[in-house]
Amino acid sequence: MLASATCFVTLKAALEQAPPLRLVALRLLIGGAMLLALFPVMGIRLVPSRDLWPWIIVLGIAVTAFAYGTMAISLGYTGAGIASVLGNSQPLLAVALGVWLLGERLTRMRLLALLLGLVGVVLVAFPATSEMAVGGQIGPLLALASSVGLVTASLIVKHVGPGVSRLMLAAWPLVLSSVPLFLLSLALEPDPKITWSLQFISLLLFLGICIFQRT
Template sequence: MNRHADLLLTALAPTVWGSTYVVTTLLLPPDYPLTMALLRALPAGLLLLLLVRQMPRRSWWPRVLLLGALNFSLFWAMLFVAAYRLPGGVAATLGAIQPLLVILLAKPLLGSTIRALAILAALAGISGVALLVLTPRAALDPLGIAAALTGALSMALGTVLSRRWQPPVSALTFTAWQLLAGGLWLLPAVLLLEPQAPTLTAANLAGIAYLALIGAALTYLLWFRGVARLEPAALSSLGFLSPLSAVLLGWLLLGQDLGQLQLLGMAIVAISVWLGQLKQRGSVLPMPAMRLGRTGRMDARGDTSD
C-alpha cells in the first residue's frame, strides 16, 4: 500500500476521535469520566484479544503496560480532568501541543531530525486550533492546565514509543494488547473513585458501543498501523484533524456557532496538516515494514514466523 493510502487510513482515526465530544454530550451519562473510559478501553481490548488470540510474551509485558498507561489510562484520565476544570477551548488548545511534542521526542528516542517545516506546521496547527475553539472569556485553572499538558505529553510519548517498540505481531494484536493494558490500569481507579456504577439507558449503551468499537478498537488499530508506517512529523500533524472534526460536528449536530475566526482557524489547521505531510528526506530513521504471514504472525523484518 502506498504512502497516500497510509495517510488517508491513519487520518480517519483523529477525524473519528473528534466525534467523542458530541457522543459524550448526547449519549453518555454525566459525571462518570473514569467509568466511561474503562468501558471504552477494556471491552475493546478484550474483543480484539479474542480475535487475535495471542498474549504478549513475558519480555513484552512491561512495554505493553507502559504503552497502555501512556496512550489510554493516563491520557484519558488527564483529558477528563482538563475537560472538567477548563473551558473546552483552553483544553483543546493546550492539547494541540501534542504534535510538537511528538516531533521533539522523536529526535532522542527515534533518531529523527527536527526540520523547520515540521515545527512550522505544528505551530500553525496550534494557532489554528486556538482560533477554532478559544473564547475571550476563557478561564485558566492551574490544575486543569497541568492535566491538559500532562495528557498531551503522555499521548506524545506513547506515540513515539509505540513506533520505537514494534513487536513481531500485527497492528491488530498490538492494539489489542495496549487497549487491554489501558483498561486494566483504569479498573482500580474506577473502583476507588467511582465505585457506584451508573444506571445505563439504551442511548448510553449505544454511545459506549460506538466509542469502544469505532472510537477505540477501529481507530486505534488504524492509528498504530500509521505509527509503524509514517514518519513522526507526518503522523503528528494528523492529530489536528480531531479538533477540526469536533468543531464541524458541533456545528452540524449541536447547533454551535461557526464564525469568521473559526473559518480562519479551519483554513490554518488544513494548511498545517498539509505542511506536515510534505515528505522530508532524512526526517526519521527508516522503520521495518511489517507484513502479515500465513500463520497470522509477523516479525519486525517482515519475515513470517510460526
C-alpha cells in the first residue's frame, strides 16, 4: 500500500510537467517495454500465440488504457491521498466481482473482511469527499473507476488460465494500451507542453517501474 501511495504521489508530481493522457501513454509504453526486455532473460517467447491476441487486445485497449487513464485524470480533480485509497480498493472489488461474475464462494471470513474494508475506505474517503461540490467529486469517482478497471484485468487474467505466462498478459497489453491513449492525446491535447527535464524523466521511469507491482 505504501509503495502504491508513493506511485500516486509521483504521478501527481509528473502531471505538473505533462498532460495526463500523454503522460500515461508514455508511462505504459515504457513499463511494457521494460517487461518485454525481460522475456529473453526468462526464456519467454516474445510474440504471443494467436489464441492469446484477443485477450491481449481486450486487456490492453478496453481495460488497461481505461484503468490507467482514469487514474491519471482523477489526480487533476482530487488529492493523491484520496486517489490512492480509492484507486487501491482492488482487493475489496475483487472479492465482490469474483462472487458475482465467477461464482466464487463468499465465506463468513471473506464477507467480514469485505465489510471491514468497505468501512475503512468510507472512513478515509468520506470526510474529504463530503466537503466537495458535486462537480468536484468526479476525481474520487474516476479513481474508483480505475480500481474497477484493474480488477477487471485481474479477473480476465484469471479466466485465461494458469498455463499462460502472467508476464505475457502484462507486457503486451501495456504496450498496446499506449496506442489509444496517444491517439486521444493527439485529439484532446494537440499542443502538449512537456517539460523534458532530468526530474521528469526520472519520474517517468519510476512510474514505469511502479507498474510492475500490479502485474
